[in-house]
Amino acid sequence: MFDKLIERLKNESIPYKENIRLRDYTTFQIGGNCPLAVSPETAAQMQTVTTWLLENDCPYFVLGKGSNILASDNGYDGVLILTQSLRTIEKNENTVRCGAGVSLSKLCAFAASHALSGLEFAWGIPGSVGGAVYMNAGAYGGEIVDVIKSATFLEEDGTIRTLPAEELDLTYRHSCFTGTKRIILEAEFSLHPDEKEAISARMDDYIGRRTSKQPLDKPSAGSTFKRPKGGYASALIEQCGLKGFTIGGAQVSEKHSGFLINCGDATAADMEALIHHVQRVVKEQTGFSLECEVIHLGF
Ligand SMILES: Cc1cc2nc3c(=O)[nH]c(=O)nc-3n(C[C@H](O)[C@H](O)[C@H](O)COP(=O)(O)OP(=O)(O)OC[C@H]3O[C@@H](n4cnc5c(N)ncnc54)[C@H](O)[C@@H]3O)c2cc1C
Ligand SMILES: NC(=O)C1=CN([C@@H]2O[C@H](COP(=O)(O)OP(=O)(O)OC[C@H]3O[C@@H](n4cnc5c(N)ncnc54)[C@H](OP(=O)(O)O)[C@@H]3O)[C@@H](O)[C@H]2O)C=CC1
Ligand SMILES: C=C(O[C@H]1[C@H](O)[C@@H](CO)O[C@H](OP(=O)(O)OP(=O)(O)OC[C@H]2O[C@@H](n3ccc(=O)[nH]c3=O)[C@H](O)[C@@H]2O)[C@@H]1NC(C)=O)C(=O)O
Incomplete structure (x- = not known):
């Protein structure tokens, strides 16, 4: 079934793996196999892949770091779209823009190294930026909704859209992405300057609480x-x-x-x-x- 897609992926140099074990891609370390996992490296590659999947009526699932997933013992008979290669991260004054595949840990560490505060709550949540926006992840009184400025995503019809935070419908563990086939490509976060030591102290406090309780x-x-x-x-x-x-x-x-x-x-x-x-x-x-x-x- 996937031969034609694989040919296309090869022609366009889009990375993929065949016959992966879902237990290797989820923090539960549970799950059977999946015939094909694709890792687009750019928004354009993501568009190519999803357009093909939609045209061919082929089921797909978007996977970040797999830290909120229970995968079936029977595996998944569709295409797994991995966001791990969407890894850009850049700062412009107090705004950080980053790809959906960047880990929250990396984003927090990046912000802290630039003396920018707001993301300390996410230190220790083992997800990706895309998964965190999808889930409106939160801990210790902070949530993605408190810091996100906008999200850019592939709409279900394959077009690229950007929505400001107010239109993302972010409530407790819910977003406008919940239950849809939209694919988050990147997000922007509005942070505020603070002393690096104060930011680090908060991150240490949260990871300490996590380690002792979880x-x-x-x-x-x-x-x-x-x-x-x-x-x-x-x-x-x-x-x-x-x-x-x-x-x-x-x-x-x-x-x-x-x-x-x-x-x-x-x-x-x-x-x-x-x-x-x-x-x-x-x-x-x-x-x-x-x-x-x-x-x-x-x-
Ligand atoms: C030890 C541990 C501690 C945790 N602590 C917390 C915590 O304190 N707070 C908290 O909120 N959560 C916590 N979690 C849960 C989990 O880390 C978060 O929900 C995280 O945001 C999931 O991100 P992910 O990249 O792993 O997403 P995944 O598990 O890969 O996916 C989750 C959902 O998001 C969708 N998704 C992922 N990326 C995209 C994308 N780019 N575009 C569209 N949809 C996408 C998937 O399709 C799926 O529906 C914890 C998990 C573990 C294992
Ligand atoms: N119980 C469970 O099932 C699981 C629990 N966890 C726990 O969740 C927590 C978070 O996990 P995870 O997000 O995977 O975090 P990790 O600490 O493994 O870091 C993930 C990535 O973030 C970047 N990073 C981390 N620390 C720094 C730093 N100080 N400076 C710069 N970059 C950094 C690195 O990216 P890069 O390598 O790209 O530079 C690193 O690979 C951990 O405490 C872990 O123990 C995690 C997974 C499963
Ligand atoms: C780990 C996650 O997020 C976590 C997040 O890390 C922590 C810290 O902010 O607060 C939430 O946990 P939680 O609701 O269990 O919060 P905690 O503060 O740990 O516990 C809540 C209450 O339950 C009690 N509690 C906790 C653990 C336990 O074994 N027994 C117990 O009785 C605590 O004493 C407290 O009164 C998030 N979970 C949800 C579903 O909202 C996640 O979403 O995956």
């Missing part, structure tokens, strides 16, 4: 569930006695009950069963419905 040494996708209105998923799960509850290789972290972790050999089926068990028990015992934050691929 199970960063175990494969996970961060918080599995969103915070429900009027409660904390983590507190509700602990209250229901589910800390440490295990199905196969999937476990509710003993260290932080909001994180479901892969103990080494978890399948997606184990993780799915654990997610449903936690949702059912929490609903029965507390009345709260827990909505997944983690995004499913190939289910």
Whole structure:
């Protein structure tokens, strides 16, 4: 099915890999195979690839750093579009513009090295800029919505558009990209000058809090569930006695009950069963419905 696309990728020197393992591309380290992963290096290459996929009615999924993804044991029978090669990063006065594939860590470190503040909250979130904008990622009182100035993306019809922050519909773990096939190409962030030492001190404080409270040494996708209105998923799960509850290789972290972790050999089926068990028990015992934050691929 992909022979013609592969021929085109070769002709246009667009990097790709065949038969990849999704577990190698997700922080959960779970998931079967995918026949083709393409890594466009420019907006024009991204346009070429998506135009071809749309014309041929071929399913595709955009993957950043795979830090919020549960991939099926059966893999994904479509094309994975990797953003990892969209890696430009530049500063103009207090604005930083960067490609969707840049890691948040890199962006934070870049801002800090130029004595620009605003992104400290994102230090330690293991996602890409594209994934963070898609999710409106946040921590410790900060969110992408607080610092983003604009996003440039490929519209579902293949045209390139830029929208200002006010039109990105950024709310808790949601954006105008949620559930669409739009592909974020780059984003601009409005930051403000501060002392480098003060910025570093805040970054150290956040990473310290993360390391002491979150199970960063175990494969996970961060918080599995969103915070429900009027409660904390983590507190509700602990209250229901589910800390440490295990199905196969999937476990509710003993260290932080909001994180479901892969103990080494978890399948997606184990993780799915654990997610449903936690949702059912929490609903029965507390009345709260827990909505997944983690995004499913190939289910
Ligand atoms: C240890 C750990 C700690 C975490 N801590 C936090 C935290 O404190 N706060 C927080 O908010 N999250 C946290 N997360 C979750 C995750 O890191 C964030 O949601 C992150 O923003 C996801 O980025 P990503 O590049 O990995 O996206 P992916 O997981 O690759 O993708 C997530 C979604 O974004 C879409 N997407 C990705 N890139 C693009 C693009 N360029 N264009 C269009 N769509 C795109 C994907 O299709 C998918 O639907 C944590 C995860 C882990 C493993
Ligand atoms: N539990 C889990 O499943 C996982 C947990 N984590 C945790 O999440 C946190 C963040 O992960 P991640 O985003 O991958 O972060 P990393 O610390 O691995 O850094 C990612 C990239 O950011 C850039 N970078 C990091 N630090 C600096 C610096 N001081 N100066 C300049 N550039 C820098 C580098 O980019 P470049 O190499 O391009 O220069 C680096 O490769 C970590 O604490 C990690 O332990 C991460 C993944 C999975
Ligand atoms: C890791 C993620 O983001 C994290 C982000 O890092 C942290 C820090 O700001 O705050 C959120 O976690 P969280 O809601 O679990 O926040 P925490 O402050 O750690 O805990 C909330 C409450 O639950 C309690 N708690 C936490 C862990 C636990 O095992 N038991 C427990 O009872 C805490 O005492 C606190 O009262 C984000 N999660 C969501 C779903 O909003 C992610 O989205 O993937």
